[in-house]
Amino acid sequence: MFWTSWFLAVLAIVLAWPVPIILSRAQWPSRSPFTAMLLWQAIALAGGLSMIGAMLVYGLEPVGDNLLAGLRALAGMVFNNAPTTALGFWHIFALSAAALLTAHLVFTLLLTYYKIQRQRRRHRELLALLASPSADGPRTMVISVDSPVAYCLPGGARSVTVLSDGLMAALEPAELRAVLNHENAHLDQRHHLLLWAFAAWRQALPWLPTTRLAQEAVSSLIEMLADDVALKTESRATLIKAIAIVASGSPGAHGARMAFGEPDLSDVEPGQPGATGGAGSARTTASRVSRLLSPQPPLPEPLRAAVLAACVLLLAVPTALLIVPGLLG
């Protein structure tokens, strides 16, 4: 029990700080974005699991030889009002922290979901009144905005890709197809679920380096995955040109203010250090373009297999440490 909690604590710290920093600086994720995405998910899950697990195991140490026995003993104390004298102050502290952290994570996840759903519903309501259906397909709508804008709004069967008049005017048909395929890839591969989970994680623990780095990495990796889908039907040059036209024509902070006459766009400040979203996506665009300009071969098969094995181990080891002793005993 004792060594388990220390091992889990060390794992939690390693996954919270050095590992994400190293991974966020690595060059290989842009070569095999899917593999990198799995690794980020494994790090996030294993990090949370070992953080909560370490505190639980430490707190339950005096009342059980393993986690399951400890939890049974704890349930007995809570529900039968049995004396808790076996637990010292720090044990109770650790158990409360584990319970609070778990509740906080679940609550933030649900709250983020609710907020996202509400914003999407409002956005869809306005689109239904402002945008018109496009000839490109039932899931595509056109909105009358002069600057080139393209985005997708996920929502199950009501998912929709929105293009602006300005975009339709600026792009050739092949470039438009590249944009549409890119956006549809986001919808088909359910990228919004990943973004939701990582956004919630960041919201819940904003001071933890992992959460910010993971969220930025994931939003950059999904763009690369969607680019790869677009490349299946359109040429590299077409996609680069589409990105360049949209990026150079899309209004920045000040452009947006002028173009839409909106007085309060104070939170639209791309490139400013304070605006993490803007700065993050600026880096994303740069790495997307350089990845398309000088394509690198994907990671060799053995290396990819090694990363996948690392993912499995990351999840299996803490889970096994927490559960297996109880099952054997």
Place this chain on the structure above:
Amino acid sequence: MASLGELERAVMDLLWAGHEAATANTLRDLLAQSTRAENGTAGHEGKDLAVTTVLTVLSRLERKGLVERERGTRPHRYQAVSSREDHTAELMHEVLGSAPDREAVLARFIGSVTDTEAETLRKLLGLS
């Protein structure tokens, strides 16, 4: 019979175009007129449109915060809360904004770019 969604759209188009508060009766007549204009004859769609249907549509729009009622007058007169342009700006604000969870709400083809980056891309294209 047009769906409620289509009617909401038609009512908003009328309110946005008219710039003036209108009663449900006026709106019903205008809707019936435009249906007739489309069909070329006195189509049954226009005749079937009851004032209560228009009121239902208006209360749905009111709930969505798109339409407001002038209190104190009978019958109630309805008007758009903001112009079509303002609502478009509201959407684009959401699309272009960089709120942390914006990326989870919708996915943009291109995120915000810095001025230097936009410059580099323009050079790449030979635009400047």
